Amino acid sequence: MEDMISVIMLTWEYPPRIIGGLSAHVYELSKSLAEMGVKVHVVTCDFPGAPEYEEDDGVKVHRIDSYRYPTPDFATWVAMMNVNLQHAAAEIIASGKKFTLLHAHDWLVADAGIGLKHTFRLPLVATIHSTEYGRRNGIHDDYQRMISSHESWLTREAWRVICCSNYMAWEVSNILGVSHDKIDVVPNGINSESYEKTPASQEIRSRFALTDEKLILYVGRLVHEKGVHLLLEAMPLLVRDFNAKLVVVGEGYLKEELINRARQLGIENKVYITGFLESSILKQLFRVADICVIPSLYEPFGIVALEAMVSRCPIVTTGVGGLGEILQHEKTALFVHSTPESIRWGISQLLQNRALADALAESAYKRAKSLYRWDNIARSTLSVYERVIKEYDAGSWKPK
Amino acid sequence: MIELNLAPLITILSWEYPPRVVGQMAYEVDMIARRISQKLPVSVVTFHDAPYNMESISEKLEIHRVPNPVTPHATIVTWSVSLCSEIERIVADMYYDRAKKDMLIDVHGWHFIPAAVTLKKAIGIRFVFTPHSLEDHRTGNPSSALSSCIKGIEWLGLYESEFVSVNSKWMLEEINKIHSVPSTKIKVFSDTDQLILSYQGLLASQ
Numbered sequence: 063m064e065d066m067i068s069v070i071m072l073t074w075e076y077p078p079r080i081i082g083g084l085s086a087h088v089y090e091l092s093k094s095l096a097e098m099g100v101k102v103h104v105v106t107c108d109f110p111g112a113p114e115y116e117e118d119d120g121v122k123v124h125r126i127d128s129y130r131y132p133t134p135d136f137a138t139w140v141a142m143m144n145v146n147l148q149h150a151a152a153e154i155i156a157s158g159k160k161f162t163l164l165h166a167h168d169w170l171v172a173d174a175g176i177g178l179k180h181t182f183r184l185p186l187v188a189t190i191h192s193t194e195y196g197r198r199n200g201i202h203d204d205y206q207r208m209i210s211s212h213e214s215w216l217t218r219e220a221w222r223v224i225c226c227s228n229y230m231a232w233e234v235s236n237i238l239g240v241s242h243d244k245i246d247v248v249p250n251g252i253n254s255e256s257y258e259k260t261p262a263s264q265e266i267r268s269r270f271a272l273t274d275e276k277l278i279l280y281v282g283r284l285v286h287e288k289g290v291h292l293l294l295e296a297m298p299l300l301v302r303d304f305n306a307k308l309v310v311v312g313e314g315y316l317k318e319e320l321i322n323r324a325r326q327l328g329i330e331n332k333v334y335i336t337g338f339l340e341s342s343i344l345k346q347l348f349r350v351a352d353i354c355v356i357p358s359l360y361e362p363f364g365i366v367a368l369e370a371m372v373s374r375c376p377i378v379t380t381g382v383g384g385l386g387e388i389l390q391h392e393k394t395a396l397f398v399h400s401t402p403e404s405i406r407w408g409i410s411q412l413l414q415n416r417a418l419a420d421a422l423a424e425s426a427y428k429r430a431k432s433l434y435r436w437d438n439i440a441r442s443t444l445s446v447y448e449r450v451i452k453e454y455d456a457g458s459w460k461p462k
Numbered sequence: 463m464i465e466l467n468l469a470p471l472i473t474i475l476s477w478e479y480p481p482r483v484v485g486q487m488a489y490e491v492d493m494i495a496r497r498i499s500q501k502l503p504v505s506v507v508t509f510h511d512a513p514y515n516m517e518s519i520s521e522k523l524e525i526h527r528v529p530n531p532v533t534p535h536a537t538i539v540t541w542s543v544s545l546c547s548e549i550e551r552i553v554a555d556m557y558y559d560r561a562k563k564d565m566l567i568d569v570h571g572w573h574f575i576p577a578a579v580t581l582k583k584a585i586g587i588r589f590v591f592t593p594h595s596l597e598d599h600r601t602g603n604p605s606s607a608l609s610s611c612i613k614g615i616e617w618l619g620l621y622e623s624e625f626v627s628v629n630s631k632w633m634l635e636e637i638n639k640i641h642s643v644p645s646t647k648i649k650v651f652s653d654t655d656q657l658i659l660s661y662q663g664l665l666a667s668q
Contacts, residue, residue: 131614134607137536141543142611145576152583176531177547177577180554181584204534211532212544461558 067447068101068161070151070178072171074143076123079109082283083365084167084191087250089121094251094440096120100447103161105151107143126150137208144173155182162451163187166220169194169212176219183461185454187446188220190230192362195237196383197287199360214238221450224443226250226363227384233362246446249388251439252368254431260345260373267350270334271307276413278306279351279375281344281366282358284314284335289357289380294320295402296409298327304413309351310335311344348373353412353419357398357405361385367395371430376419378408388434394426470564470665472504473553473587475574477542479508479525487594491570497654499523502661507552507574509545514552526552538573539611546577553581564665568592568627572612575619582622588664591623593633598640617641624664625649627657 071092075085092102102121107128108114116123126146133139151174155161165187166175172188179186194209195201201210217223217240224246225231231245264273271277278300282288290310297308310320310333317335324333339347348354354370356379363384370377371388377395379385391397398408412419454460474495478488491506498504499522510527517525528548535541557565567589569578578589597616601609620626620641626648628634634648651657 132607132610133539134611135536138539138608138611141537141540142614145543145546145615148576148580149583152580156584156586173543173547177550177580178584180547180551181580183554183558205536208532208534208536208540211534215531215544462561 066162067099067444067451068159069095069103069447070155070161070164070184071102071104071167072147072151072164072175072178073104073106073167074128074140074170076104076106076125078112079107083250083363086365087191088167090251090253090436091440091443092121093119094436095444097437098440098444100440100444101159103154103159105147105154107147124150124154137205140170141173144171147171148174148177151178152181155184163221163447163454165189166216167191169209169216172212172216172219176216179219183459185221185450186219187222187224187450188216189224189226190217190234190238191226192230193233193237196233196360196362199287210237217244220244221454222246222446224248224446227387229383229387230362246442248439248442248446249384249434250363250365250368251434251436252365252372252430253436254372257345257348257369257372260342260349262349263346264350266343266346270309270336270347274305276304276306276352277347277350278308278409279311279347279354279370280308280357281311281348281354281369282356284310284312284316284320286316287358287360288314289359289400290320291316291323292359292400292402293355293357293405294323294327294333296406297324297329297332299402299406300409301329301332303410306332306352306409306413308333309347311337311339311347313338345369345373348375351375353378353409355405355409356380356385357400358382358385359400364388368430368434371423371426371434374423374427376412376423377426378405378412380405388429389426392422394422394429396422469503470566470661471556471560472498472502472661473556473565473567474498474504474506474570475549475553475567475578476506476508476570477545477573478571479506479527482508482510485594487571490594494654494657495523498658498661501658505556507549528552537608539608539615542573542615543576546574546580549574549577550580553577553587554585557581557585557587564668566590566661566665568661569619569623570594572597572615572619575615575622579618579622588624588668589622590625590627590661590664591619592627593619593637596636596640599636613641620647625660627651627660 073088075081104123108125128143131142163185324330354375361383367388381397389395396408398404476491478484503522507526530545532544570592581587597612598604620643
């Protein structure tokens with residue numbers, strides 16, 4: 063059946079357009095599915111310098127003009143992006159190639175995916191990477207209500223819903239009212255080879271910390287849900303006992319606030335907020351960091367944990383959401399509470415006990431290598447596709 | 463539901479239809495639909511703020527009232543685009559129920575143009591665009607981002623449609639002036655019989 067499956071993958075981000083983790087997810091998944099014989103067409107947004115069409119590792123990538131119409135705000139831009147995405151995908155599907163299903167990633171492509179489902183009567187699979195409720199810690203205004211309503215609609219219309227963790231499956235079921243029977247849990251994956259090939263370069267390390275400073279690494283968006291502000295508050299207590307530097311990699315609305323707070327706390331020389339870093343530099347940072355801290359308050363999956371794991375970087379984490387499934391306390395990471403004091407305690411434990419840190423990192427490395435390979439993830443996704451196609455073929459909705 | 467053996471189906475898409483009356487368009491669409499249905503089967507697909515229902519007005523006229531699957535909304539454009547996916551579902555169901563037999567869409571106003579274009583590109587249902595007014599006539603600030611966006615959707619309908627149907631020479635000239643649409647693409651209809659003949663001409667050429 064594998065060589066007969068042909069999928070239209072709808073996503074608003076795909077490399078080189080990278081907004082969050084979704085881009086890398088769709089890229090790696092599409093590439094791995096293509097290696098297994100699945101024909102994958104990704105229909106996505108344009109990006110300066112990226113071609114309108116290309117074949118990338120066996121994946122056919124179509125980039126649409128997402129700024130064809132002027133729009134007053136992000137929500138209207140998303141709506142018009144969906145109009146363009148839908149029209150482009152309709153032309154691709156109608157061009158004579160035989161497609162077996164549609165796969166939509168998150169609410170941002172719901173309008174396009176659902177319309178295509180009905181006009182072509184093709185089954186729709188949806189991956190919900192996170193929910194608006196989870197991202198905002200509740201629904202507080204009409205804008206968030208609109209996004210949540212899109213998420214509910216997409217999961218209603220989808221034949222099957224894929225979530226990246228049991229935690230997300232629980233959230234999608236409870237918040238969006240999707241039956242557990244309709245949800246498949248397929249985790250994110252990691253391309254470990256590219257991390258393993260990366261050398262532990264002292265030259266790179268010296269760009270971020272002094273030779274005698276312990277390098278504590280945070281990687282992620284600088285937003286409340288990631289808990290980076292808690293980590294910053296832990297630093298004054300920590301630097302009393304250890305000569306350590308906190309390196310914060312990422313961008314977000316908290317950036318200025320974090321910089322100002324570090325100054326207020328008198329630790330501006332112990333905190334380096336780098337902004338976005340190139341992937342090659344980031345991989346080297348994981349290799350040279352003494353500890354990676356993941357202090358999230360909300361985390362559907364936690365791909366940064368996989369990055370640290372395959373880099374053999376010891377992890378201190380709050381273990382919330384999907385992190386609690388990837389990692390285990392005192393086996394592959396040290397779990398802490400969502401308070402500065404507890405985070406400081408966790409970091410101190412690993413800085414004081416290098417043997418423990420190394421043991422946790424080695425166990426975490428082995429776990430990531432065995433459970434989170436992209437070919438395994440693609441195989442699980444393919445099983446979802448095969449189930450959907452089987453049910454679709456047996457039903458009466460398929461056009462005669 | 464209209465018997466499906468059979469005659470080509472005219473599907474009218476309109477964001478307003480009695481009893482949902484926003485402006486004059488609701489009355490005009492109602493009048494046109496009733497007149498066309500004297501000669502050809504007509505399905506009107508429109509919006510209402512309640513669960514979907516279908517009402518048979520006569521043997522050849524049925525009204526499908528469709529709710530928006532997403533609520534609330536940020537702008538009229540986000541409202542329209544989400545509703546368009548639901549409109550596509552209703553029209554596609556008609557298409558497959560009719561074993562893909564002849565259908566033609568007449569889309570009134572700009573709101574459902576994205577759906578009409580998708581249905582054309584996806585399953586080849588051609589469409590006529592009937593603008594009752596233009597964004598430039600309605601807005602006090604035609605260069606605002608929202609009005610520019612709506613004008614972009616109007617432009618899409620004007621260029622993707624088979625022809626543009628208007629009820630006055632003045633409107634023809636306005637479309638020609640504002641959107642630079644060739645006058646030959648715009649047809650002025652003073653009565654419904656002429657419109658039906660044009661529909662039939664299009665259906666015969668499919």
